[in-house]
Structures are given as C-alpha cells and as structure tokens.
Amino acid sequence: MPQHDVPEQQLHRREQVAGRRFDVADVVDVLQHWQAGRSDRQLSRSFGMGRNRVARITSAAETAGLTPGGAPLARQEWEQRVPELFRGRAVPRPGDGQDELSHVHDSIVAGLTASTVTTVWQRMHDEAGIHASLSTFRRYVRQNIRMVRPEDVTVRKEVTPPGEVAEVDYGRLGRWFDALDDRWRTVQAFVMTLAYSRMVFVQPVLSCDQSSWVAAHVAAFAFFGGVPAQIRLDNLKTGVLRADIYDPQLNRAYAELAVHSGTLLDPCRAGKPKDKPRVERNMPYVRDSFWSGRDFDRVRAMQDGAIRWCGGTAAHRPHGDLPGTVGEIFRRLEHPALRPLPADPFEIAHWATATVHPDCRVQVQRRFYSVPWTNVGKRVHVRVGEKLAHVYDGGTLIKTHLLRPGERHYLDLADYPEQKVAFLQRTPAWCRRRAAELGPAVQALVDELLAGPHPLACLRQAQGIVRLADVHPAAELDAACARALVADGSLRTVRNILALPRSAEETPHSSSAGAFLHGQQVLLTGTPS
Incomplete structure (x- = not known):
C-alpha cells in the first residue's frame, strides 16, 4: 500500500512501534545472554520478547563493535552502555530506580549537605537525567543516607482510660x-x-x-x-x-x-x-x-x-x-x-478588662458601671454575671452593682469625691451644710427659706444664695444676707445688695439741694402767673 493511502491512525501506530522504548533491565538481560552465545530465537523464547525486538537489540550491540563470545562485561558495565546504545529510548524499569540512584550516590550525599531532598531530586532529574520518581528518591535517601529522621516518626499514644x-x-x-x-x-x-x-x-x-x-x-x-x-x-x-x-x-x-x-x-x-x-x-x-x-x-x-x-x-x-x-x-x-455533674447550675459570666475613665465609670458590653473615684486611670477586671456585676482591681473586689433588665447606666454617687457629689446633688441638707460654712447670716437666711411647709419650693433660691459664694467673698455674702434678713430675705434682695458699689452701700443717702429758708412764697416770687 502506498504511503499516502495508509490511514492516519495506522501511521501513528507505526510511529509508536518504531519509537518504542526499551527497559534497561530487559536489554541488559538480553545482551548478557547474547554475549554468552545464544541465538535470537533462543533469546526470544527465554524472555518472551518478539524476535524483531531481540534483533534490534543485538544489531545495536554489533553496530557498537560488540560481538558474541567476546570478553564478558559485568552487569553494571552493561547498565552504563545500554543508555548509549539506545539514546533517548532506554529507561529504567519501574522499581529499578534504586539501582539507578546507587550510581549517583556520592552526588546525592553532596547535594543534601546544602539542599532539601526535593531540591536535590529536581536538580538531578533536570541536570543528570535520572528517571527515578520523587517517592523512590526519598525512599533511597531514607534507606541509604539519612535513614529515618526523628520528625518522621509517629508515636502511637496509649489508650486513654474511660472518662479521662x-x-x-x-x-x-x-x-x-x-x-x-x-x-x-x-x-x-x-x-x-x-x-x-x-x-x-x-x-x-x-x-x-x-x-x-x-x-x-x-x-x-x-x-x-x-x-x-x-x-x-x-x-x-x-x-x-x-x-x-x-x-x-x-x-x-x-x-x-x-x-x-x-x-x-x-x-x-x-x-x-x-x-x-x-x-x-x-x-x-x-x-x-x-x-x-x-x-x-x-x-x-x-x-x-x-x-x-x-x-x-x-x-x-x-x-x-x-x-x-x-x-x-x-x-x-x-x-x-465520667465525673458527676455539679449540683448547682453554673452561672455563665463575661469577663472583660476596662479602663476607669475620668467620670469614674467603666464600659463593658454597652453598659456603664461606676467605681470609686480613687481608681480613675486604672485597668480593672469586670465580671458581668446574670444578676451581679463585680469590678476587681487585681484580686481585690472594689465595686458590686445589682443588674436590672434593660438598664445600661449604673451610677452610685458614693463613688465620686464628696465635693463633687454635693455639687451634683444640691439637696436641702447640702444647702444647709454649705450655708453654715459661709457664715451665720447665710445659714439663717437659708434656714428661713427651707423652714416653710414646702421647702422644695424654695430650694432653688437656697441653691442660688449658696452659689453666690462662687463669685463673692464669704464675708460680703454674709453681710448681704444679714441686711436681706431685715427686708424680705429673698435671693433677689441679696443679689441687689451685692451689686451695689461699696461706697454707695456704706455712705448714708443725702441731698445736695438747698433748704427753703424764706418759705414757699419767696421761692415763687417773680414767677409768671
């Protein structure tokens, strides 16, 4: 059949046959027996190989100058000659990679001094042309060079006792x-x-x-x-x-x-x-x-x-x-x-670390808790349970708050400095205490304002009188309250007295107009009628 009439699939099959690869181990066995004087027919029957394939192997050896009956070659010498006889077509048999690697043992040892096993295999595969797989290479290294590394060993743990x-x-x-x-x-x-x-x-x-x-x-x-x-x-x-x-x-x-x-x-x-x-x-x-x-x-x-x-x-x-x-x-x-379950149910609490801010509060889970003012600036531990919130400074409990559903702000005025709390509260008791510090007249005026049947109705006036001490000396405020007690004793009167100049407040009022010494008739003499 002409070449152009051969189907493409059949041509491809022919090319595959023509380029068929030879296993190095098989070729070495054939050549060793061929060199001993056995014929191609005998070799074909012994190795189960086609006569044409045996003939191609022996003809390649004869072309290289080898003859049957000549000086016998060792198997390792044949393994080195075969790749040269069938360049590009002779490969090691799967499983014979150990023999191939043994020829480059020294190179492997030298490479492992500076590189990993995978890197050495890759370089020898690309540069030296070894055909052993990576797993075969690793197995060879373990068996002949590094043996077993400690990190490769798996220690099977003992059976754990029940419930442990x-x-x-x-x-x-x-x-x-x-x-x-x-x-x-x-x-x-x-x-x-x-x-x-x-x-x-x-x-x-x-x-x-x-x-x-x-x-x-x-x-x-x-x-x-x-x-x-x-x-x-x-x-x-x-x-x-x-x-x-x-x-x-x-x-x-x-x-x-x-x-x-x-x-x-x-x-x-x-x-x-x-x-x-x-x-x-x-x-x-x-x-x-x-x-x-x-x-x-x-x-x-x-x-x-x-x-x-x-x-x-x-x-x-x-x-x-x-x-x-x-x-x-x-x-x-x-x-x-297993150990028995606890008799009491466990309260699931949330622990957090927070900083005490200048307003004497810490914030945890969108809630605000006051702590004693002496802890401002400290990092404290907060335990938020189901019913109580505890604040710890190290291992010392410094504050406890009772939690209420839906409430976010927990404020205890006792956690603030006394003067700050008094200013924030401004209760009648605080007003009386502060008035006593400012003077007896201030105390008397505040007591008079808060002594009525409805003291809270006059609480704002009492607070205003006490706050005047922020802008006026205590002595002036006490004197103004003494004069206001003679009048109506109101906050407005005290403010008006303090607003007057000191000269007008201390000098009696006198008129500069002349006296009518000659009577009203003389004063009006000459006035047109």
Missing part, C-alpha cells in the same frame, strides 16, 4: 442564609470528643466569643451526663489568653467553669494538631455527615438537629479500635467513668 480525656475545638461548617436578618452568615461548630469512646457532641454557633464557648461546654456536659477529668483544647482566645505549654493563662470565665465542674484544662501546643487528633479527625466527618446537603431555617433548629445526629448517626458508627459501636462503648464503659 475530652478534646474540644471550633471548626467551620459553612455558609448559611439567615432569613431573619436577610444575609449570609458563617456557621462554626463547637465539637467535643471523648477520647476513649469517640462519642461526639456538636453545637453550631454563629459567634465564637467566650460566652458561647463556655455555654457550649455546659451543654456538652449535660449531653454526656457527666464531666471528663481533663479537657484538651486548642489555643483559642476564647479559652486561652496566653499560650504556654508550661504556664498557660486561661480565660477567667473558662477557668471558673473548670473549678465549678472539677475538671482540668490542658491547652495543646500551638500548631500541633496531633496533640488532639480525635477531635481534629472528627471535624471533616461532622462537616460531611451532619452539615453537607442540609438546610435549616433557624439556629435553634440547627442545634437540635446536631443533638439528634450526635445521638443517632454519630453514635451508631463503628468504633474502629474496640468491638462495637461508639454509642455502645460510651454507655457501657465511658459514661459510668
């Missing part, structure tokens, strides 16, 4: 459309896993603040019907303020929960998910089995669905390490080992 450890963490579930607020929101999942039975508790939340974190723990203890002896947690700010494996600083509300429940909080190392592997492994399972493909109309329905899923689907799955399901092992072995 629970692992907790937050994990992202996904996006959820809130129909009430008409917007998309991110839903997080609080997950607590009991280490022995693998029993899991899940609570979807929209906020990851400390109140939600503590409330989720309380709900988890109620779901399990007991408290584990130890809780391993991540270094979340809702639980841990300062991450330190030897001396972690826990959130104060979270620490209160631990004391109330009788459990130990054990923060894990930062960036070490294997410290709490069971809850980390449960996160994808929760996201896939509980969350994916489901729709909820409100948060409460979401949380109720999570409780049903925990007691149903999650509890019915096989344990893996122990015979039986997760729920069976929990009910039979772990639940009896």
Whole structure:
C-alpha cells in the first residue's frame, strides 16, 4: 500500500512501534545472554520478547563493535552502555530506580549537605537525567543516607482510660442564609470528643466569643451526663489568653467553669494538631455527615438537629479500635467513668478588662458601671454575671452593682469625691451644710427659706444664695444676707445688695439741694402767673 493511502491512525501506530522504548533491565538481560552465545530465537523464547525486538537489540550491540563470545562485561558495565546504545529510548524499569540512584550516590550525599531532598531530586532529574520518581528518591535517601529522621516518626499514644480525656475545638461548617436578618452568615461548630469512646457532641454557633464557648461546654456536659477529668483544647482566645505549654493563662470565665465542674484544662501546643487528633479527625466527618446537603431555617433548629445526629448517626458508627459501636462503648464503659455533674447550675459570666475613665465609670458590653473615684486611670477586671456585676482591681473586689433588665447606666454617687457629689446633688441638707460654712447670716437666711411647709419650693433660691459664694467673698455674702434678713430675705434682695458699689452701700443717702429758708412764697416770687 502506498504511503499516502495508509490511514492516519495506522501511521501513528507505526510511529509508536518504531519509537518504542526499551527497559534497561530487559536489554541488559538480553545482551548478557547474547554475549554468552545464544541465538535470537533462543533469546526470544527465554524472555518472551518478539524476535524483531531481540534483533534490534543485538544489531545495536554489533553496530557498537560488540560481538558474541567476546570478553564478558559485568552487569553494571552493561547498565552504563545500554543508555548509549539506545539514546533517548532506554529507561529504567519501574522499581529499578534504586539501582539507578546507587550510581549517583556520592552526588546525592553532596547535594543534601546544602539542599532539601526535593531540591536535590529536581536538580538531578533536570541536570543528570535520572528517571527515578520523587517517592523512590526519598525512599533511597531514607534507606541509604539519612535513614529515618526523628520528625518522621509517629508515636502511637496509649489508650486513654474511660472518662479521662475530652478534646474540644471550633471548626467551620459553612455558609448559611439567615432569613431573619436577610444575609449570609458563617456557621462554626463547637465539637467535643471523648477520647476513649469517640462519642461526639456538636453545637453550631454563629459567634465564637467566650460566652458561647463556655455555654457550649455546659451543654456538652449535660449531653454526656457527666464531666471528663481533663479537657484538651486548642489555643483559642476564647479559652486561652496566653499560650504556654508550661504556664498557660486561661480565660477567667473558662477557668471558673473548670473549678465549678472539677475538671482540668490542658491547652495543646500551638500548631500541633496531633496533640488532639480525635477531635481534629472528627471535624471533616461532622462537616460531611451532619452539615453537607442540609438546610435549616433557624439556629435553634440547627442545634437540635446536631443533638439528634450526635445521638443517632454519630453514635451508631463503628468504633474502629474496640468491638462495637461508639454509642455502645460510651454507655457501657465511658459514661459510668465520667465525673458527676455539679449540683448547682453554673452561672455563665463575661469577663472583660476596662479602663476607669475620668467620670469614674467603666464600659463593658454597652453598659456603664461606676467605681470609686480613687481608681480613675486604672485597668480593672469586670465580671458581668446574670444578676451581679463585680469590678476587681487585681484580686481585690472594689465595686458590686445589682443588674436590672434593660438598664445600661449604673451610677452610685458614693463613688465620686464628696465635693463633687454635693455639687451634683444640691439637696436641702447640702444647702444647709454649705450655708453654715459661709457664715451665720447665710445659714439663717437659708434656714428661713427651707423652714416653710414646702421647702422644695424654695430650694432653688437656697441653691442660688449658696452659689453666690462662687463669685463673692464669704464675708460680703454674709453681710448681704444679714441686711436681706431685715427686708424680705429673698435671693433677689441679696443679689441687689451685692451689686451695689461699696461706697454707695456704706455712705448714708443725702441731698445736695438747698433748704427753703424764706418759705414757699419767696421761692415763687417773680414767677409768671
């Protein structure tokens, strides 16, 4: 058939056959037996290879000047000659990469002194033309050069006793459309896993603040019907303020929960998910089995669905390490080992750090609380519970407020300096006390104003008289009040007296007009009628 009449697919097949690659190991085996004097037919039958393929291999060797029956070559010498005989077409057999890498062992050792395993493999693959895969290269390095590194070793932990450890963490579930607020929101999942039975508790939340974190723990203890002896947690700010494996600083509300429940909080190392592997492994399972493909109309329905899923689907799955399901092992072995729930319910409180402002108040969660004025400028700790708010200076309680529904401002005038409180109040008692300090006449006038049957009706006048001491000396005010007592004793009279010049106030009034000594007739003499 002419070349132009051959179908394109058949031509492509011919090109593939013509450019077929040879496995180095197969070629070496054929050439070693060919050099020993075996014919092409014998080689074809022994190796299960086509006679034409054997003929191409042996002809390439003869072209290179090799002859059967000549001086025998070692296998390593043949492995070095084969790539030259079939340049670009001889590749190592899969699994024979170890032999290929052994020839460049010294180069690998030299490269690893300055570069990583991946970098050395990439450079030798590009520059030296090695065909071993990266996994084969890593395996060769482990077995022949670096052996096993300490960081490559995984230590399997001992089986945790029942009721001993629970692992907790937050994990992202996904996006959820809130129909009430008409917007998309991110839903997080609080997950607590009991280490022995693998029993899991899940609570979807929209906020990851400390109140939600503590409330989720309380709900988890109620779901399990007991408290584990130890809780391993991540270094979340809702639980841990300062991450330190030897001396972690826990959130104060979270620490209160631990004391109330009788459990130990054990923060894990930062960036070490294997410290709490069971809850980390449960996160994808929760996201896939509980969350994916489901729709909820409100948060409460979401949380109720999570409780049903925990007691149903999650509890019915096989344990893996122990015979039986997760729920069976929990009910039979772990639940009896949990510590009993506290007799008194836990009060979920919010702790915050605030600065006392010049108005003697601190602000926490959009509420304002007054504290003693001597603490202005200090950083104090505020604990806001369900009924009471406590303010601490270090470990000392300095103020307590009784909370009332709907109220935002909690002011106690006793927290302010005495002179400031007196000025703000201006009560009748304060007016009398201040008047006594200004003088006896001021005190008498104020007592007269407030002595009537309706003292509050004259309270403004008494306050005005006392305030005159801000612009007039006390002696002048007392003298003016003494003169006003002779008259009507009002605030206006006291102001008018103080407004007069000192000369007019002290000199008696006299007229400069002449006296009528000759009588009225003489005065009017000569006046036109």
